[in-house]
Amino acid sequence: MRYGLLALFSLAVPATAGELSLVPPIECDLTGPCYIQQYVDHDPTDTASDFTCASLSYDGHKGTDFALPTRDMIDQGINVLASATGTVRGIRDGMEDLGYSKATASQIEGRECGNGVVLVHKDGWETQYCHMRKGSISVAQGQQVNAGDILGQVGMSGRAEFPHVHLSVRHDGKVIDPFDPDDVITCGETETDTLWSDVPPYRAGGIISIGAAAGIPDFSNIRANTVPLPKPTSDALVIYAYLFGTRKSDVIHLALNGPEGSVIKRDILLKKPQAQSFRAIGKKLKTDRWPAGTYTGTAELRRASDVVERQEFTLTIP
Template identity: 45%
Template sequence: MTRAFRQALAALSLTVAAPAAADPPALSLPIDCTLGTSCYIEDYVDARPGEGQRDYTCGLKSRDGHRGTDIVLLSFEAMVQGVDVLAAAPGVVDATRDGMEDVAVSAETREAIRGRECGNAVRIDHGDGWKTLYCHLQKGSLQVQNGTRVEAGDVLARVGLSGLTNVPHVHLGVLKDGKIIDPFNPETSETCGTATGDGLWKDAPDYHRAGLFTAGFSGDVPDFDAVKSGRARIETARGYSNLVLYGHVFFAEAGDRLDFVINGPEGEVFRNDVTLEAPQAQLFRAMGRKAPEDGWPAGEYRGYVTLSREGHILAVRHADVEVMR
């Protein structure tokens, strides 16, 4: 367990009550959404010791040192509308935190949340050393307190943007005697490609190895090296600049679809899609619009790139750019 994660756990308020000894919890989805339709899994527990990352299948869907399962909403607008975070299994709430703002992390805010990377949170004790942790909850949305007994599916809070995150999602952490457990591969968190069955899940969510590394804005269609290095990305643009949105994809299959949407201060600016013709380990696509004759209105613009397969959403990435006149 990383030092930051230990600090995050220690910072939560605890109670002395705990349920009686129990078998490992059988987990249900900890969020009121439909995978592939209104949410998707972006990151899994990092199964690679040391530097680098691998998910439980030896795939790319994790981050170095990541200690949970991230279930992500498709947009910030969905968060504003409200999506419930649910108890994954029966137990007793033994830790909560509220009061942190729902603000995407930045270089300016990173130090202020140190030791509270989990954001607003709920922890549930399931007995016999098993606990689940729910991070990045919306400020003021908690429906439980220390000592509350919950059943699987009970509402804990709403999905938010608190703590160390820049996208609305719930981070589900599973612990046994304080050790991080991968619910997809509970026998070990240091190997990948060995998991069988549903793990700790009642019905394990399907795994898809394809995803999006990133999305970004550029002034023109970039070259692939600039996309991979990050040099293509712009954060500000002039009113008469082109607005090009790109998405960097991994493990695409023939027939996969990429949807591009750009919204600005006056509403939708651009929408288009492309169907991929061949499987590729990595690729990028870019789409956008030239500036209108009188230039873009000044303000914040947000783009979404969505990867889907046969109507099932596999990944979404967003990018922001500020247009200045």
Template identity: 50%
Template sequence: MSVRAALALILSSASPALAEDLQLAFPLDCTLGQDCHIQQYMDRDPSAAAQDYRCSGLTYGGHKGTDFALPDLAAMAAGVTVRAAAPGVVKGLRDGMQDGAPLAQVQGRECGNGVVIDLGAGWETQYCHLKRGSLSVVEGQEIAVGDAIGLVGQSGKAAFPHLHLSLRHNGEPVDPFDPEGSSCDVEPSKTLWQDTPPYRPGGLITLGFADHVPTYADIKAGNANRGTLPTNAPALVIYGYSYGTQKNDVLRLSLAGPNGTVIEKDVQLEKPQAQSFRAIGKRAASAAWPAGRYDGTVTLLRDGRVIDEKTGRLTVQ
């Protein structure tokens, strides 16, 4: 039996009240497209390949939930609350695992710090990769929609700070974006979300400015961007930090100042990447950079179509 047929059977065999009434609230204190994004959807392909519910590639083989990611470690350190997407009773939990621990230390505990909530009638939700020491619930506690569970972290098998949310019925994973396994050629007519998050096949996490090409570690940490640079800066650099890119996607970066365009370039991406960054820049000439406002734009294009775009401002003084 295919994954889609199995999921349709799960929903059809559920009680009418649950099949109609089960809805998930958004599980984080953040705004999609601004300070968080969906990094990966559930894998709907039973083969060795991987496809999300729209038959695109924003997932990986065997992924059984939805990953809501923060832009960087600085956002994680500031604290982003994870909230219950549905009411129930805390069935189990784990806390105390280190955020960002080596994978060798998390074997068998890939979820990291997490919570499982029993919704009744065979339904349950699981929240993974929470920040160490942040869990605010106890086993057996009754949970209402929107109750705080903990904070987004990077515990367990997690390469970046995010919440992995899984929905299961009788132990089988269910995709809340398309529980009935409808055709990926159209938007599903039924989801299990109160307000269905819009689908994005990839996008931009952030853009930033610097006086040199920053390291990837600094970008992921959230401390690479410089909103202000001196007129004697050795270079002006703009970078774009992206997610879910595919081979032959184009990242268009441009920077314009008081005297017009400083630099502009299209960078073609050579392979699919879960997260990556590209940067372009221009070295200083003998004269100082003109003081004033500089506008930066990063655009992600796929097959000539704009997937996402972000703008930012740099001040040179």
């Protein structure tokens, strides 16, 4: 009898005593359309390394950036969620979703987090959510929240160059990478000891979006998803791919097929690592109009002999 009681006691002690269990802070599929652009920097020097020793970070980054693919998605009101049960310690709202540039830097100084929420949890844990959409914060100081509760929406306030929610996790004031809380890096290996109840997928770079255009588009239009579609008499037919986390020697394969077969295709070798970039190829109009019908665009990001990611779109030319 006594033996049985002891066994019960040992079962009652949680395996993760004192640890925090997290859910993703964004209500969006992280295998696409949303993605993780940057992780906590584990490199003490002035270069950056994420927890897999890859380059999805930047020097001194103290959190994880959960991104929307394009700026127009802010208007859809994508929810920011509490990653764990806790109490609201503080909020800030009212900053514009301007994004960070030289022109906005002075307005942002000292308020890099933008509109944000800080939650306190048990045992000295704290989570912080940054760059939220102006006017979206729906919790108040002192309020109790459960994991998964809505805090507000994803925006681009403060020091943000693309729409995302930055999640910082701290324990007794120290920055903790929820993907690698013990800070012991095993390059290339997937961590099993994380703070996540269900570990978000690690995408080692990929395709954020693809589309068609009537000429080489402006990067600002690609990032806002406001690239005008080609018309039957447009001067050119262009296919573009918006990429993240690409590495040196990656290849982006672009192809556009129309009702009369291949319009254009090319493999482009990427010569340096880039956090975000785009590539586009196109063909000039040589007759009076483009053939009417359905066009299919394909983009494939290739690394060595692997296809990292692939996306397709269709376009109808009337």
